[in-house]
Amino acid sequence: MLKHICFIPPYAYPKEGFSHGGIGSFTKSYLPDLVNRGFKVTLIEFNKKESVKIIEGITIIHLKRSKIRGISWFLNALKINNKLKEIHNEHPIDIVESAELGLAFIKKRTNIKYIIRLHGGHHFFAESENRKINIWKGFQEKRSFKKSNGFIAVSNYVKKHTNFFLSYHNKPIEVIPSTVNFKLFTPKRDVVINENVILFAGRLCEKKGIKNLILAMPLILEKYPSMELHIYGKDSFKESRSYMRFLLEEIIPQIGLAKKNVIFKGEIPIEELVNRYASSKICVFPSYMETQGLVVIEAMAMKKGVIFSKYGPGVEVINQYVNGLLCDPYDIKSIANEVLWMLDNPESLKNIEEKALETITKNYNLDNIANRNINFYLNLLSQ
Known part of the structure; x- marks a missing residue:
């Protein structure tokens, strides 16, 4: 039975009063709904100092990012792995989810399934921005893809286009778009439209x-x-x-x-x-x-x-x-x-x-999108 889902960097939870991009919109609309459905949801992110907060039922764990030149990647990965081990010992984790590069240095456990959600990774955007693949980031992304047990793509396009550069290694993959925060983005009939x-x-x-x-x-x-x-x-x-x-x-x-x-x-x-x-x-x-x-x-x-x-x-x-x-x-x-x-x-x-x-x-209604995500998690756990 699916009980505990943990999201790791680059995921982050948007701060109130601040603007945020696509991944922030995803976490803001999707994670609280998982909590409302009875799941334990943990999110690990890097911040200026370590802390633990409960926001909208989500356990948000802040780790202090290392900035030591040359080895920061190793130290930051070590912090995430140690925290995952600690969390898993207290509340067993069923699913760990990240974006394209996120699993590169994650130590896998046999009783946890690892998922990459394709929000647009390094290979994907390097081509669109007409820039060369960064060898280090490219290596991380390929390594991360090998570790994943399954993939969720937010569009057919990102699924197909990413596959030009990276292999899904015959792992399960499904297209499930991100939803909209309908509490926020809703027609406002009392607002005067500026025709210009x-x-x-x-x-x-x-x-x-x-x-x-x-x-x-x-x-x-x-x-x-x-x-x-x-x-x-x-x-x-x-x-x-x-x-x-x-x-x-x-x-x-x-x-x-x-x-x-x-x-x-x-x-x-x-x-x-x-x-x-x-x-x-x-x-x-x-x-x-x-x-x-x-x-x-x-x-x-x-x-x-x-x-x-x-x-x-x-x-x-x-x-x-x-x-x-x-x-x-x-x-x-x-x-x-x-x-x-x-x-x-x-x-x-x-x-x-x-x-x-x-x-x-x-x-793009939240109920439909959430059900599709949960079904994907359950099917992966049954394998």
Whole structure:
């Protein structure tokens, strides 16, 4: 009987009042539900100091991360293994779950099943970001995959694309998307919509397609001169260079007078971002590569018109002109054309918004997703 599930780094539980990405959204929506279903849930994460907290019924164990150059990986792995041993002796663990690199240095026990959930690993994103495989990270990922007893992929796309680079070693694998926090992401009927706002949310980096969305603004403004692009997200760095600085210094000057219609809003708490979703006219996420695109289903759950990428998992979520639109994120005209179509067709946009909510409610509801995960765990334990 499945009783105790333990999640290990890179999993972490989002802090209240802070923004978080896809893995944070996954833990925030999924782990409390497991607790409500009667499971013991433990999450181990690294922090500045050691502590143990109970949040929403989840036992969250903070380990102090080692930063000793050259051997920090060994010391951190030792800390996780020692903690797993301690936890298992007190409350036997049935399932240990991590992401792609997470099992590389984990010492396995015969009475525990180990699972990797594919959120998008090093090989997956290295290709999309046009960078070489880091030998050390590549080694860890391959080693981690060999240790896993089974795999869960958050989309068909991440399952197939990861398999180009890494083997699943004939272990069980199932596609189960991450769910939405429906308590947070829900239609807000009392919010006034700003008809002139296009919203983008996500980390500021090349793969999110924000550069081409900015470059598409002059084409949009030719017909709708009052439209504004509001950009929410955390800056990122590539080779010590700020991507925000790159956008401001090299991309914004290319759009001339349209620059006054592009507004960087920075990183804001998730609860505040929800209100920004609600008050925007449409949401545009022209990513070059995603594993699932949680921001997309979160916006759709709020009954918003969404434009996503036609590449990657986009076609698994959006049916073109039915519950959303798909663009070519590499093509500035394609991005502009889909935005203009939404603005030109208000009645069709209303229908799309209705279908968007219907799609997410039906296909990404927490009860269904949780049951599929639990069944996968149980089938693995029976083997």
